[in-house]
Amino acid sequence: MEEEGFQGTYWFLHDVLSGIIMIMSQKNRLEVSGK
Structure with a gap:
């Protein structure tokens, strides 16, 4: 369970x-195109 939660995060x-x-x-x- 903990590993799955870690993977999801x-x-x-x-x-x-x-x-x-x-x-x-x-x-x-x-910004580059604006200059």
Whole structure:
């Protein structure tokens, strides 16, 4: 049970981090294209 909970949390954080990275990369592209 504990291992499954840990895996669920790991994948949840993984999805959140990947989403944040995507948003940050998109912002960087917009800033570069804006200049």
